[in-house]
Amino acid sequence: MNNAVDNAVAQLRNLRLLHLLDAAREHIEKRSNTRGSISIICDEAQKQELINLVGYRNVKYIKDGKLQISLEKLDEKLEESFLQVRLLHVIEAYSGPILMRKDKKLQEEEAWTKGLKRVLEMAPNDGRVQNWIEALNSDGLSGRRYRRAYNKDSEAAERAARMVVAAIKKLPLQKPELLALFAAHLTGNPHAFDTNQLAGRLLLAVIEEQFCKAPSDLSHAEIRIVLLGSVGLEVDGLSSTVLVAYLTGTKHPVLEVMASDDMGWPVPLHVIRTLSVPFQPQKRVFVLENPQAFEYLTHSLITIKREKRPVLLCTGGFLSASALILLDRLNDAGFSIYYGGDFDKNGLAIAQGLMARYKNIVLWRMSPSDYKLAYDPNIESVLSIDDKVWLNNVSNDLAETANEMIVFGKPAYQERLSELLLNDLLELNS
Incomplete structure (x- = not known):
């Protein structure tokens, strides 16, 4: 034969x-x-x-x-x-x-189980590692990411899992450390936990599952910064910034000088992480979506005495990790948070994300009547079908505004309310 x-x-x-x-x-x-x-x-x-x-x-x-x-x-x-x-x-x-399908499946399942056991052997008595190994064997975030990678290259997937186990054993860090240095000390490769590496994606998954829920309405890059920061890891302390004006009482020498200079300044993440904001329940922070409106109000408020000027913060179109962490600090310090943005999907999405995070937030000039005031019938932009579908699903305090936007069919922008925004600030802080 x-x-x-x-x-x-x-x-x-x-x-x-x-x-x-x-x-x-x-x-x-x-x-x-x-x-x-x-x-x-x-x-x-x-x-x-x-x-x-x-x-x-x-x-x-x-x-x-x-x-x-x-x-x-x-x-x-x-x-x-x-x-x-x-x-x-x-x-x-x-x-x-x-290998017939049944036999092949049994063989694959046996190899999969042996692989997970090998990874667990790195820390057999660590409860968090054990929980993560169980997560890899489930349909959760870690499990889905690991299974996809394992099906393509089982050996590479197992190497990445071993790196993550080594990281889990160290987290959370007692002292903040740059991610690249942490990776270099742990694996020999400073890029081991980069976003384009499986170990990096798995590390984010385990942080989200065991340490910190991922915030909504942030870009992927900013979500990554928040998640890593929750366990003491920083991508860097400079790339994520937020525009701030008139923030006082932090005892940070640079911020105190900025607050006295009648201007708004970009403040990087590494400064915000070190801030200690005293409890000031009488204070307000006004969050704006657009830098142009922020700059206009910052310059216009010089008519108010410095000690009475409200804190202004600008998201620059999208929430950043820096903005979110600073708002967390201000919220914990008793500040009342006000938010005003554009009347488009992004502006309302930011508002919804902030409303979910800060229960007592005040929507600032975001009502249906404010939309009509900002509305310009001559504007060329129109709401897309996808935008209208999204707006139709808004069910919170912004629902009436969203419905009005659907009826008129066009976005409207915060800059057209600049004078009204300024009058609000002058009245509230005079």
């Missing part, structure tokens, strides 16, 4: 038809039988050899050189030919034992 099947493999190799065996193996392992047909691409010479092998009626031309062959007929003709072999024996002689 061995000589016969080896001879059959050699004959197919000479005829340049080994890809026929590859296609047949894939079909059989998936369906656990030899019923049905396979399709392969052949040139004219290969086509003729196939016809000679299985008969003209058993080879169907599809198009672009692709032929369809019945596996049952192929098996039958191989046995009837001078080779006198069965198709399954030829495939196994060429590329090893055939």
Whole structure:
């Protein structure tokens, strides 16, 4: 038998038809039988050899050189030919034992379980590591990310999991550390936990599952900063900033100088993380979406005595990690938070994210009547169908504003309310 099947493999190799065996193996392992047909691409010479092998009626031309062959007929003709072999024996002689779907699944599950056990052996008595290994075996965030990577490259996935286990054992850090330095000390590679690395994506998943819920309505980059920061890791302390004006009482020398300079300044994350804001329940912070409105109000408030000027904060179109962390500090210090933004999907999305996070937030000039005041019928921009669908699902205090926007069909912008915003600040802080 061995000589016969080896001879059959050699004959197919000479005829340049080994890809026929590859296609047949894939079909059989998936369906656990030899019923049905396979399709392969052949040139004219290969086509003729196939016809000679299985008969003209058993080879169907599809198009672009692709032929369809019945596996049952192929098996039958191989046995009837001078080779006198069965198709399954030829495939196994060429590329090893055939694993039917059931057997293959059992083998894969066994390998998967052994892999998780090897990872767990790094810290068998660490409860958080044990919880994460269980998460890898579930349909949660870590499990989904790990399974996708494992199916592509099991060895690389296991290496990444080992790096994350090493990180879990260290977290949360008692003293903040830059992520690149943490990775270098832990793995030898400063980029091991970068966003384009599996270990980096798995690290974010375990932080979200065990340490900190991911905030909504932030960009992926800013969410990453918040999650890493919750366990003492910083991507860097400079790239995430927030525009701030008139923030006093922090005892930070630079911020105190900024507050006295009648201007707004970008404040980086590493400064915000070090701030100590005293409890001031009588204070307010007014959050604006647009830098132009922020700058206008900052300059206009010089008519008010410095000690009475409200804190102004600008998200710059999207919430940043710096903005969120600063608002957390101010909220904990008793500040009343006001938010005003554009009348478009992004402006309302920021408002919804802040409303979910800060229960007593005040919506500032975000009512249906304010939308009508900001509305310009001559503006070219219109709300897209997707925008309207999103607005139609708004069900909180912004629902009436969202419905009004759907009716008018256009966005409106905060800058058109600049004078009203200024009057509000002057009245509240005079």
